[in-house]
Amino acid sequence: MIPVWMGLRVKQGELLMTKTRKIVYYAFFITLATALGVFEAMLPNPFPLPGVKLGLANTITILALYLYGLRDGLAIAALRVLFTSLLVGTFLSVGFYLSLTGAVLSTLVMALCIKAFPVLSVMGVSMAGAVTHNLGQLVMASLLIQTPYIFYYLPVLLLAGIPTGLATGYLACLLLPHLEEKKPHI
Amino acid sequence: MKKRYSTLLVVMGIVAVLLLVGYPLFTQRAILQNYTGEEFLMDTFVSISTYGTDTALLREATRQAFQEMRRIAELTDRFATVAPERATGEPHNPDKANASNKEQAPGSEGRDRHNADLDTVPTGESAVARINAMAGIKPVRVDKDVFTMLQMAQEYHQLTQGAFDVTIGPVMDLWGFGQERKQVPAPEELQAALSLVDSKDMILDEESQSVFLKKKGMSLDLGAVAKGYAVEKAAQILEKAGVKQAIINAGGNIRVLGKKEEQPWKVGIQDPRNPEALIGILSLTDESAVTSGDYQRVKEIDGKSYHHIISPLTGYPAEENISVTVVTPDSGRADLLSTALFLMEPQQALALVEQIPDTEMFLVTDDKKIFYTSGLEGKIELTPGEEYAYAKKMAD
């Protein structure tokens, strides 16, 4: 049985085959994003600061946003964080809540950029997303650990968002044109 | 069938989101809040800083504490007299006032009704002003707090062998502290005033809770004890209201409740010769620290400075010490003792403090020697400038 929420964006009267395609793409994205997340978690981190990470899985979020819009992008991002944390073993830990806040906030901000600032290319959007991701994590961390002193990391994290954002954006650039033509039209 | 399923999913979704978001919020310990109130009382800036998890409680407790401090301030302000009564010269009727509701010692109600020899404090006038006005005339029945303060003053007058005396009013008036006199009093004037200074001529009657200054012209000055006493009452009010961590700072008169956050409160002692520097840092828990210094209120007359801590024995500002800090749980006692010990010789002061339980002292003499009692070990971090030298510390 097909859960209804998956079909939310499908208009009435659509062929079942289109729905299936959509579901398959969804699953594909979520799985790939999770895989990237787990992979990244296994990499040795050259930067010792909390919150500085490559954010490879964010590439998928960007793709989803461009292809399907905010609602799907948000769902895929949130589910990605959830599954990654389950697999890595950080579910419900402090790090999990940080990731979740960062991912949700950055997805929202990126969607806003796509809609309201079309002058920004994919690179710009993903940079905005990366910076927001770090900022959101910092704010959440200061709330959970109840200390303002974590904001001493602010300048570094803001700067770090630039290269990671650009890297993620570059990857998205590579993939987007290929997917555009193949995505199921609604 | 489909509809029901979808609503179920939506509900489950919302519940899941709520759980995921609510979990960290509910498992948080409540964040410690701070509520600070500030007022100008007794010629000083008073700040009451409370910490706790219930802001409404902190706010209410602080309000009550200030109310109490205002009450004590009104009772002890020797310059608060009722202007209209003085103008008409018509005395208020003590018998009528006697019959009104006043805090009294139990069992004495019947006696007072017949005791027309007792004056009471009219509204608008401070208890101290009334006592002074009735010097040599008749006893005045006063508030329990004023009576307690005077009992304490009497006790320490004896302990310090006269070095501390609240009947120093006449001498203080000559020097003009609190008013605008700009002259050094003549020796004859001081002698005359000193003859009116003697706590033994202050009669305290516990049964009627009254105070009588025997000689006309005598007057009380509670400046050395009123602030500390008010702060102590405020601290008691905070405690009763449920506040567990607080710091009261009334122009340098400090009283702390509990600890700051697992750590004692850190209170610096001002360097008497350098307003920017500290001579020591105290670690306080549930106690008070009050300092008397020769730099607090100074009058400049003809190029010489005279400070406000006048010795009841000589009539002149005390010269031996420049700063005395007393650490003890009760702030009223701390305030009183800091003045009393300031007026004594260092060795005498040390000897006296060792006799009083739970009380420690930090003293700086005129030639910049530091003495402190052994009880301050572990509570104090010394940070004096180069010109200070350590003298002996007294062992217990």
Add this chain to the structure above:
Amino acid sequence: MLMRKRWLTKADTRLLIAVILLSLVAYVMIKISAGYASAEKQAVVEVSGKIVRQFDVAEDTATRMTIRGKTRPTTIEVQKGRMRVLEAFCPDQLCVKQGWISGPGQSIVCVPNELVIYFQDNDDSGLDGITR
């Protein structure tokens, strides 16, 4: 390598510059609020938002302490006016890898242990009041 006419649009570049400026402003503000570094520093250790240790750090202070973090004990080392996290039982060891911090404006955070170590700002140097 992907062939593009222009890697970043004008808007992208503006955003990039804006982020750099923002981080500079943040850095300056932090340094200002942290005050100038003086000879006397006070180090603070917080766990879950509450101060559990507070002590002075001079040039010759050399000490090690073990603090109970939220989950595991953590060891902090102080030497030559600086401090670092020596040993921590957290999965990513980021706190250890950060090395030494030496003054106000710097901090080390161990997220899983909810532990923060930093140097106290100089404006109040931790005093709650002055008796005078």
